[in-house]
Amino acid sequence: MPSVEIPLEKWTGQVHQVTLGAGGRKTVTVGGENTLPYLHFDGTIPNKTAVAIEIQDIAPADWSPTLLKAWGDVVNDPATWAKKAVEYGAEAILLNLKSAHPDEGNTGIAEAKAVTDKILSAVDVPLIVIGTGVADKDNEILPAVSEAARGQRIAIGNCEEKNYRTVVAVCIADGHIAIPSSPVDLNLAKQLNILLTDAGLPIDAILMDPTTGALGYGLEYTYSVMERLRMAGLGGDKLTAMPIINNVGEDAWKQKEAKVAQGLPESWGDMETRGIIWEEQTAISLMQAGSNLVVLRHPQSVAKVGAAITKLMG
Amino acid sequence: MALTGVQIYKFLPKTNCKECGFPTCLSFAMKLAQRATELGACPYVSDEAKSNLEAASRPPVRLxxxxxxxxxxxxxxxxxxxxxxxxxxxxxxxxxxxxxxxxxxxxxxxxxxxxxxxxxxxxxxxxxxxxxxxxxxxxxxxxxxxxxxxxxxxxxxxxxxxxxxxxxxxxxxxxxxxxxxxxxxxxxxxxxxxxxxxxxxxxxxxxxxxxxxxxxxxxxxxxxxxxxxxxxxxxxxxxxxxxxxxxxxxxxxxxxxxxxxxxxxxxxxxxxxxxxxxxxxxxxxxxxxxxxxxxxxxxxxxxxxxxxxxxYTDPQKPIQMAAGVYPLGDPKADSVLCVTTNFSLTYFSIAGELENSGYPSHLLVCDTEGLSVLTAWAAGKFDAEKIAKAVKEFKLPDTLSHKKIILPGGVAVLKGDLEDELPDWEILVGPREAMAIGSYLKQNWS
Amino acid sequence: MSKFIATQAITGAHQTIEKADKMYKEALAKHGPDAVIEFKDSRGGPTAFHVPLIYGYTGIIIEKLGDLEKPLELAKSLLPPTPSEHLWVPYLGETLDSGVATLYAEEIIKSIEFVNGTQPEVKGDFTYNGPIDDSQMRGWGIQLVDGRMPGFAAILGCAKSNEVAVKIVRECQSKGLLVFLAGNNNGRSVVDQLREEGVEMGYDTFIVPFGSDTEAIVYALGFATRAALSFGGVDAGDYRRILLYNKFRCFAFALVLGDMGPVDWATGAGAITFGFPAICDTQVPNILPTGVTRYEHVVSMPFDDIPGKDDMERAEKLVDKCVEVRGIKVKIAKVAIPNSFGPAFEGEVVRRANLQAEYGSKAGPAVEMLEMHDINDIEDGKFEVIGPDLDDLKEGDKTYMAIKVDVAGRKMQKDFEPVLERQIHHFVNGAEGVQHQGQRDITWIRISKGAFEKGFRLKHLGDILHANLHNQFGAIVDKVQVTVITDEKKVAEFLEHAKEVYAERDLRLAGITDDSVDTFYSCALCQSFAPTHICVINPERTGLCGAYSWLDCRAAYEINPTGPNQPVPKGKLISQEAGEWEGVNQFVLENSQRAIDRFTLYSVMDAPCTTCGCCECIMMIIPEANGFMVVSRDDYSETPCGLKFTTAMSDVGGGAQNPGMMGHGKRYVTSDKFISAEGGIKRLVWLSKNIKEELAEELKEAAIAAGDPDLIDKIADGTTATTSDELMAFLEEKGHPALTMDPII
Structure with a gap:
């Protein structure tokens, strides 16, 4: 009879451990595992995938009706929204500074600082703040956000090759975590990590965003790049071993499948269910590729994905 | 240690009989080395070869x-x-x-x-x-x-x-x-x-x-x-x-x-x-x-x-969109016209941004064998001739009330050639990144 | 190291420490050890970094007068004895120690002045700024370290005249530099000069007057220290990292105007430890590069000896020199031409109906060439038009032109000339209404009526090239000067010169061989879809896509050191014939996700290079012919191995090592190193027709070099053999050498 002996995969490296939250806030620690996702038999997994909820500094104009229905009036006030999100199980809040985008209102330093202050006092979970993606604008507002949250170890993003110096400088100065974002490419992700650490950012102050492609919209590219990053990191390359953050909600809910109510084929089924499943499927798939922090938008997905994570921890 | 194609070839009959379905013994050997076919497909394989090629003769997960x-x-x-x-x-x-x-x-x-x-x-x-x-x-x-x-x-x-x-x-x-x-x-x-x-x-x-x-x-x-x-x-x-x-x-x-x-x-x-x-x-x-x-x-x-x-998508053979004109957000005859390649990810990026832009649009997709914009351009599969042909093939001059087409910014170099191919059209050069198409339309589309 | 400077600096250090010591004792007697020390600027803005330079350098926290005891003792302990008149062993380290001791002492002096109530300094009705407070430090510091501000200029002393002072400050500002002012010459200083000329100073104008004495310049170094502590994540006391951080990220320099005393020298020595060089407008010994600063440490530029038509031009050149010595890269935000500029115009065609003027093509020669020169021979931003401009031509005129681009740069190399020259096409095409085709002496430029009407003139070609070369190649280019020649005789002269240079270049390129270099380069661009694939590119084998030569990769690496092209040290030779080196193998292992542990660069049978999927050609073994075939991407015909190019690609692509098959660039076929492990070009039994035609000359040479001048005629192609049987018949008939060579398998 053939005797089954499980071949174990012993990696030499491990994912860096990153802790969000300090200065009296609750903390959330991600990373630290020395195995591929949730393979407890191969190694140790000290921290589970964390779940954050995304809120915006202005009531979203382009969100799916499914989301707006789920959240109701709270979207009109970021602080109330944040509190509600924590009630729904958010372990961290991702604040999207939507209103600062030149096309969305172009608000400035004062507004960015004010809303950061507001969220920080409204909730005690860690905060993640994402800028507009317009480098010049972010260089203007993110230093103010950083200063407002000094010592509270928030995560600040996104930084790319063209604006990483600013984000890194303020993260170092104020004790925060930077989120480098690269366009679904292992080498570019690594290159950015090199630039960040060369600029003096400690290796445990980086959460990397490989760019999230939702289910049906590039999921497979994100999946494979993450899997490769993780394998490179576990293989001993410290500059690819950063924990990974995936802004799942943003990309999943932007798609027609999650957003459009009318004029669709019957075979797509009920819109509300479909949208939520779309977000959940994106999350569970990317968790299999190494996601350490998933950002979601719908309260139901937060509950269900959270429950799945608990079960994966065994 | 897996055998290379050349090593496997040594055990094959070297007759190029083609009965295995491959043109030569060597190409059959190459496929065997990738475990993409089975040794049994060769009718003339010797017992000696079979025993030597055991590892290559069975896929690890049975079909x-x-x-x-x-x-x-x-x-x-x-x-x-x-x-x-x-x-x-x-x-x-x-x-x-x-x-x-x-x-x-x-x-x-x-x-x-x-x-x-x-x-x-x-x-x-x-x-x-x-x-x-x-x-x-x-x-x-x-x-x-x-x-x-x-x-x-x-x-x-x-x-x-x-x-x-x-x-x-x-x-x-x-x-x-x-x-x-x-x-x-x-x-x-x-x-x-x-x-x-x-x-x-x-x-x-x-x-x-x-x-x-x-x-x-x-x-x-x-x-x-x-x-x-x-x-x-x-x-x-x-x-x-x-x-x-x-x-x-x-x-x-x-x-x-x-x-x-x-x-x-x-x-x-x-x-x-x-x-x-x-x-x-x-x-x-x-x-x-x-x-x-x-x-x-x-x-x-x-x-x-x-x-x-x-x-299950083959990472080396990207999913391709069918060439054609895709309506995004219920476009009319006077709506925006953009052109792109048929690499699915390229299509989805630009289609998603157009749908969220507030501008109903027609998106013309050219057959570029699944390559993205710059790769297709570099490989000569996304040129002015091809775009012009697609414009005509999909009857855009008949269905649109305007003659304006927006090129991806990455292939701005095609503008002149496309003017030659489509002489009565206005060729606009869009942004390099799909993300910027919304802002671009706000400023440039009237 | 100059004995003069060392002596001056050490003497200055002694003087400053004595002064600090005396002031300390007096203050202690008067105020007691518990008197509070707080650095504040003139508006009361504080700092949380205590007495910052001492805090950063030593980790000592100074809050009270008595806390100064320790740094004072430290300063004294660093002091070397004053060099004797007769015996001196020049040693840089001791001078630098003196400098650091001086900075401590200066900060101690300022601390005591705060206790005494004499800081920030008030002189008549003018209040100096004193140190920069934390809030302003943060605002500026972020911009300094993220590159939005290029650096700061610490200006000491007094300029030749008020006009020169204003000009120097304005020049610094035009380059985006912060200006810090301190010191005096016989009681007069740049601050006085600016006041007299009505120039506003303060945070808002980016000009900060620290104080009237030399010691006050220590505030600039306190500012730099705090930037490193804040934004560099450096711990107080870790002086080494503070200094390195400033050397590499804070582009500051000292500009010393007027005669220098020992304290100036001592302070300058301290600044050098930060990587900040000193440029002096008087006759002093130069200190050449030794590594503490990026380039020179001290540069002397006696003001009146600076070439220039007047003092204004001399002032400008003085600041240019400062910028160059500190290695400050200036970005040009906008290409200053009257028509639009951007990549969106690259595809524009200027048609006959819209043609204002045409240069080159049938109209006569148009030539462009870029050459490097000594940095002192080039004036950055100088554009000259020799001969008639567009206004002198009639609409639709066709004529000749030469574009002479002269560049200089600390990191520029002769070999990068063609790499940069090829960019001229790309840059010029970016201008709205300007079309550029060709290169070298087959350039062809058309300018549209629209561009002309908007004000485009030939000078603007200079603006375009200057701005783009700086912005995109700033890592290797420091100065760009452009001359556009339209004078018939001068164009002809330049053309002759250019032809010589081209020939020289081609010869030199041919001379760069795998054996003559010790570093190859990698390309990881394709790992996005072929994760385990890595290209190793050597001089005699371009990248398999044909787009990247060894030289291109080398330039790309200089421009972007963390980019996809990295140096691959060859390391120890394992096999000359197969082209295998230890260094290459090591690199491949580390960069292929540890999937591949060996690469031979000249063999297709043993550990051949992998292929991403972009290759121009695929080589495949034909066992029955005892040789190899090479099929090109542009060849759609059937081949004797039974696979067309696209089908073969599915076997060879994706980054797996597949002995017997390999992707490569088309020019590799003519390389001396072409599968030398297997016997070279004599193994080639089939070659795509289009390559035979395109590379006919080179192939012929390669055949001669291989000792078989008729070889090419013995190689089959798609017109003579598309099956194995046809191939064998053809080879037999022609008597191809591969048939009688040693068996491959």
């Missing part, structure tokens, strides 16, 4: 077929642990379970089997119906099997631990080569006999991998090699462990006794429909070959089929 005809399920033949290494070859079969204790079973089976949905030109559907002998009544089981066979055209799985019931059902539907589920330590001899008699694939169910391996060995010895295995894990953590370990043993250790496709039942480990879908999603990503669901609705099936499509 198993369930059902017959167009909608049969083919699973197995996987050669890698990670999709980026090469590709996952045979997409996992998604199957709905109905029970013979349920009066609506046939209707449910019929609805599920009739379901199909299209994505990027690919028609996706559920692959089968699993019929469970929940009533413990052999006649009811056999009748439901016959009724489902009559009502659907998909592959079947017969689920019963009672060999008499199984036999009764096989008498009705055995010719359709359903998967017999399952041989266990208690009934293995009888089930193996049935599988043999009806030439059907057989699932083996064992508690733990060792029990599964013992059963597959027993079946293989008895001549039943078309096996599917169920390691009896039902939750998230335990099923992930088992699926990973089975695939790892097969690929890295060439462990023959577990070199078979795996069947899972996410519904049995789930608390809700969402939960079942997520567990199924995890099984799609991590090595399940047949996934039996307990709930069907289009709103769940569509995302799952999409997840499968994504994971």
């Amino acid at each position: 198993v077929t369930v059902g017959v005809g167009e909608k049969k399920i083919e699973v197995g033949n996987e050669v890698v642990l990670f999709r980026h290494e090469k590709t996952f070859v045979h997409p996992a079969g998604l199957v709905l379970r109905v029970k013979d204790s349920d009066a609506d079973a046939v209707a449910k089976a019929k609805e599920a089997a009739a379901y199909s949905v299209e994505r990027v030109g690919i028609n996706m559907y559920l692959d089968g119906i699993a019929i469970e002998n929940d009533s413990k009544d052999a006649a009811k089981f056999a009748k439901l099997a016959a009724d489902v066979k009559a009502a659907t055209d998909v592959a079947l799985i017969l689920m019963s631990s009672d060999t008499a019931a199984m036999k009764a059902a096989l008498e009705k539907v055995g010719e359709d080569k359903p998967l017999i589920y399952a041989a266990t330590a208690d009934n293995a001899d009888a089930m193996i006999e049935l599988a043999k008699k009806y030439s059907c694939p057989l699932a083996v169910y064992g508690n733990g991998l060792q029990e599964v391996a013992d059963l597959t060995e027993q079946a293989a010895k008895a001549g039943v090699e078309d096996l599917v295995i169920d390691p009896a894990t039902r939750g998230y953590a335990d099923s992930l462990d088992a699926l990973t370990q089975i695939r790892r043993l097969a690929i890295k250790k060439s462990f023959v006794a577990l070199g078979y496709p795996v069947i899972t039942f996410p519904g049995e480990g789930a608390e809700s429909i969402d939960d079942e879908a997520m567990l199924a999603g995890m099984h799609i990503a991590k090595y399940a070959s047949i996934i039996v669901l307990d709930n069907f609705s289009p709103a769940v099936a569509y995302p799952l089929l999409t997840a499968r499509l994504n994971i």
Whole structure:
């Protein structure tokens, strides 16, 4: 009879451990595992995938009706929204500074600082703040956000090759975590990590965003790049071993499948269910590729994905 | 150590007879080296070669077929642990379970089997119906099997631990080569006999991998090699462990006794429909070959089929969109016209941004053999001539009230050439990144 | 190291420490050890970094007068004895120690002045700023370290005249530099000069007057220290990292105007430890590069000896020199031409109906060439037009032109000339209404009526090239000067010169061989879809896509050191014939996700290079012919191995090593190193027709070099053999050498 002996995969490296939250806030620690996702038999997994909820500094104009229905009036006030999100199980809040985008209102330093202050006092979970993606604008507002949250170890993003110096400088100065974002490419992700650490950012102050492609919209590219990053990191390359953050909600809910109510084929089924499943499927798939922090938008997905994570921890 | 194509070639007849289906012995050898074909395809291979090429002669995960005809399920033949290494070859079969204790079973089976949905030109559907002998009544089981066979055209799985019931059902539907589920330590001899008699694939169910391996060995010895295995894990953590370990043993250790496709039942480990879908999603990503669901609705099936499509896409052969004009946000004759390539990711990026831009648009997709904008341009597959041809082929001059077309910013160099090809058109150069198209339209489209 | 400077600096250090010591004792007697020390600027803005330079350098926290005891003792302990008149062993380290001791002492002096109530300094009705407070430090510091501000200029002393002072400050500002002011010459200083000329000073105008004495310049170094502590994540006391951080990220320099005393020298020595060089407008010894600063440490530019038509031009050149010595890269935000500029115009065609003027093509020669020069021979931003401009031509005129681009750069190399020259096409095409085609002496430029009407003139070609070369190649280019020649005779002269240069270049390129270099380069661009694939590019084998030569990769690496092209040290030779080196193998292992552990660069049978999927050609073994075939991407015909190019690609692509098959660039066929392990070009039995035609000359040479001048005629192609049988018949008939060579398998 053939005797089954499980071949174990012993990696030499491990994912860096990153802790969000300090200065009296609750903390959330991600990373630290020395195995591929949730393979407890191969190694140790000290921290589970964390779940954050995304809120915006202005009531979203382009969100799916499914989301707006789920959240109701709270979207009109970021602080109330944040509190509600924590009630729904958010372990961290991702604040999207939507209103600062030149096309969305172009608000400035004062507004960015004010809303950061507001969220920080409204909730005690860690905060993640994402800028507009317009480098010049972010260089203007993110230093103010950083200063407002000094010592509270928030995560600040996104930084790319063209604006990483600013984000890194303020993260170092104020004790925060930077989120480098690269366009679904292992080498570019690594290159950015090199630039960040060369600029003096400690290796445990980086959460990397490989760019999230939702289910049906590039999921497979994100999946494979993450899997490769993780394998490179576990293989001993410290500059690819950063924990990974995936802004799942943003990309999943932007798609027609999650957003459009009318004029669709019957075979797509009920819109509300479909949208939520779309977000959940994106999350569970990317968790299999190494996601350490998933950002979601719908309260139901937060509950269900959270429950799945608990079960994966065994 | 795997053999290289040239090493394998040395053992082949070197006659270039082409009977294996490849043009030369060398090209056959190259495919064998990639474990993409079997040594048996060569009619003239010597015994000496066979013994030398043992490792190359059997794919690590056996190819198993369930059902017959167009909608049969083919699973197995996987050669890698990670999709980026090469590709996952045979997409996992998604199957709905109905029970013979349920009066609506046939209707449910019929609805599920009739379901199909299209994505990027690919028609996706559920692959089968699993019929469970929940009533413990052999006649009811056999009748439901016959009724489902009559009502659907998909592959079947017969689920019963009672060999008499199984036999009764096989008498009705055995010719359709359903998967017999399952041989266990208690009934293995009888089930193996049935599988043999009806030439059907057989699932083996064992508690733990060792029990599964013992059963597959027993079946293989008895001549039943078309096996599917169920390691009896039902939750998230335990099923992930088992699926990973089975695939790892097969690929890295060439462990023959577990070199078979795996069947899972996410519904049995789930608390809700969402939960079942997520567990199924995890099984799609991590090595399940047949996934039996307990709930069907289009709103769940569509995302799952999409997840499968994504994971099983060949990373070196990107999904291509069909060339054509895609309407985004109900465009009119005077709406925006953009042009791009048929690489699916390129299409989705720009289509998504256009849909969210507030500008209803026509998106003209050119056939660039699945290459992205810059790659296609560099390879000469996205040039002015091609764009002009597509503009005419899809009758844009007739359907639009304007003659303005927006080029991707990355190929601004095509502007002049395109002016030559489309002399009465205004050629606009859009932004380099899809993300910027909204802002661009605000400033430039009137 | 100059003895003069060392002596001056050490003497200055002694003087400053004595002064600090004396002031400390007096203050202690008067105020007691518990008197509070707080650095504040003139508006009361504080700092949380205590007495910052001492805090950063030593980790000592100074809050009270008595806390100064320790740094004072430290300063004294660093002091070397004053060099004797007769015996001196020049040693840089001791001078630098003196400098650091001086900075401590200066900060101690300022601390005591705060206790005494004399800081920030008030002189008549003018209040100096004193140190920069934390809030302003943060605002500026972020911009300094993220590159939005290029650096700061610490200006000491007094300029030749008020006009020169204003000009120097304005020049610094125009380059985006912060200006810090301190010190005096016989009681007069730049601050006084600016006041007299009505120039506003303060945070808002980016001009900060620290104080009237030399010691006050220590505030600039305190500012730099705090930037490193804040934004560099450096711990107080870790002086080494503070200094390195400033050397590499804070582009500051000292500009010393007027005669220098020992304290100036001592302070300058301290600044050098930060990597900040000093440029003096008087006659002093130069200190050449030794590594403490990026380039020179001290540069002397006696003001009246600076070439220039007047003092204004001399002032400008003085600041240019500062910028160059500190290695400050100036970004040009906008290409200053009257028409639009951007990549969106690259595809524009200027048609006959819209043609204002045409240069080159049938109208006569148009030539462009880029050459490097010594940095002192080039004036950055100088554009000259020799001959008639567009206004002198009639609409639709066709004529000749030469574009002479002269560049200089600390990191520029002769070999990069063609790499940069090829960019001229790309840059010029970016201008709206300007079309550029060709290169070298087959350039062809058309300018549209629209561009002309908007004000485009030939000078603007200079603006375009200057701005783009700086912005995109700033890593290797520091100065760009452009001359556009339209004078017939001068164009002809330049053309002759250019032809010589081209010939020289081609010869030199041919001379760069695998054996003559010790570093190859990698390319990881394709790992996005072929994760385990890595290209190793050597001089005699371009990248398999044909797009990247060894030289291109080398330039790309200089420009972007963390980019996809990395140096691959060859390391120890393992096999000359197969082209295998230890260094290459090591690199490949580390960069292929550990999937591949050996690469031979000249063999296709043993550990051949992998292929991403972009290759121009695929080589495949034909066992029955005892040789290899090469099929090109542009060849759609059937081939004797039974696989067309696209089918073969599915076997060879994706980054797996596949002995017997390999992707490569088309020019590799003519390389001396072409599969030398297997016997070279004599193994080639089939070659795509289009390559035979395109590379006919080179192939002929390669055949001669291989000792078989008629070889090419013995190689089959798609017109003579598309099956194995046809191939064998052809080879037999022609007597191809591969048939009688040693068996490959």
